[in-house]
Amino acid sequence: MKTCEHVTPSICSLPLVEPRKLAANIDRNRESLVRYIEKKWVNHTSLHFYFMQDQPQLKGAENQLQAVRDAFKGWKALGIGLDFIEVARASEAEFRIGFTPGSSWSYVGRDCIDLVPNPQEQTMNFGWDLTTPYGRDTALHEIGHALGFPHEHQNHKAGIVWDEDAVYANFAAYPNYWDQATTYHNIIRKISPQDATGSPWDKDSIMHYQFDAGLILSPTEFQNAPLIPAPGLSDMDIQEALKFYPNNSxxxxxxxxxxxxxxxxxxxxxxxxxxxxxxxxxxxxxxxxxxxxxxxxxxxxxxxxxxxxxxxxxxxxxxxxxxxxxxxxxxxxxxxxxxxxxxxxxxxxxxxx
The missing domain is CATH 2.60.120.380 (Jelly Rolls)
Known part of the structure; x- marks a missing residue:
């Protein structure tokens, strides 16, 4: 998930969500299109966010809150058709944000309302400092999930072949301590295996993790070198955001x-x-x-x-x-x-x- 100050960073861990069940006989092209789009918001929606400061275990420092506000502004500055409004009541918010240390995550797109209707439950968490370069990218990354964008390294068009034993061992160790199911869900699992839809692989996407050398077998250029995306939103991130959320009048x-x-x-x-x-x-x-x-x-x-x-x-x-x-x-x-x-x-x- 973008650049960082150390080799093995703490990274985003998405909640484990079962895919929506579709008819067993659904056409594969139709299924692929549904999976590609189903978690996106309709454009021109006003999305509201709330900081859960009333719950001590979720409370964040003011500089962390401001970093999240700045990340929302960063997405909006692309010229997208969504609006982001901070609200004072959890019941008014689609995104309810906490700052429990240790893990950063978000529900993806419309899962925020479909799966987490209770206004006392958070839909997004930040587990480390957001004022560093890596932290600022973390804020953009989690908001990207909330807008409906999945992990880019799980794009079926990436063609990544993992050294799975090495991946499981790497993420079971410090600082993530993931079990095998979490690693599979966030890394090994491919999204939309059909070839009908989706964008080309973007290794510089804000939605892409960084990976140490020795975890990827193919593309071969990353066998002996780390994969480290460039910082900030990539050109393809911007194209995808404007594709789904154009700002037409x-x-x-x-x-x-x-x-x-x-x-x-x-x-x-x-x-x-x-x-x-x-x-x-x-x-x-x-x-x-x-x-x-x-x-x-x-x-x-x-x-x-x-x-x-x-x-x-x-x-x-x-x-x-x-x-x-x-x-x-x-x-x-x-x-x-x-x-x-x-x-x-x-x-x-x-x-x-």
Whole structure:
């Protein structure tokens, strides 16, 4: 995970999370697309973070809190479409951050809300000083996980062949003391084994660990030399962030009008945003149609901040995403739709009625 001041650093240890079960007969290309996208947030979401200072065992010093704030600013400075807002109540936060010494980790993307709904539980931890160069990269790395990005060294396109015995021995020793399951989950395990999706391997990614010499058999250049990523966010990190979270303006978003279907002319991983301004207060239905894997999320505009109302994720299933909700005349709503994959026809649409 980027550069450090010593040879074998303490590194990020992700919580062990079982993959979401999909249908046994799902097409492998479809599965790969779902796995690649499923933990990402819909773009233009306002994400809230909270420091769990009210719990003594999770409390951090002010300079550590500021380092995390600076890391959020670093991601935002890329020009992404997400917003990060510090809040004073845990119940308002998607990201709840503690500073228990020893291990740094985060849940990945939407797992923060899907798997950790209890506002008294943290979703991210920092276990060492964040004011060093390595610490600053740690803060960027864990926030990268919270945005939905996995470990880059587990990219199936990396082609890394491990000396597995050496890897297990290395991470079982100081300073990580990992058991075999933790090492497998964070290093050996490949993500998205299908070749249909994913970006090329980026050995300089902020999401990449550094590795001592003697742990990698291939690529051969790292057999006798350590793999040490360059510091900071890489060019490919920036490209991936802007791919999933482009900062396009609301002035470009079409209106979703009752009883008029809108064709979904986008590629997998892309998102469409719609504005809904109901002229009558009543219960409305919003539904996709066609052979599509999508997630749709509805927000209400509250003084320019989008407030989550409802969502539906139909990825990997045989039904279409649908939201039924009472909408109020005079208010503005935003519908976000992200496409995982399209069926053989590649066609589909969405309708409000």
């Amino acid at each position: 609301a002035s470009q978003w079409p209106q979703l009008t009752p009883f008029l279907s809108h064709k979904l002319d986008i590629m997998p991983s892309e998102q469409l945003d719609f504005i809904i301004e109901p002229d009558i207060s009543r219960t409305y239905n919003i539904q996709t149609f066609g052979s599509l894997d999508t997630v749709i999320v509805l927000f209400e505009d509250d003084n320019a901040e989008p407030i989550y109302l409802a969502g539906d994720d139909d990825s990997g299933t045989d039904y279409n995403a649908k939201i039924s909700l009472r909408l109020i005349n005079g208010r503005r709503y935003y519908l976000r739709l992200r496409l995982y994959s399209a069926g053989a026809s590649g066609e589909g649409g969405i309708m409000l009625w």
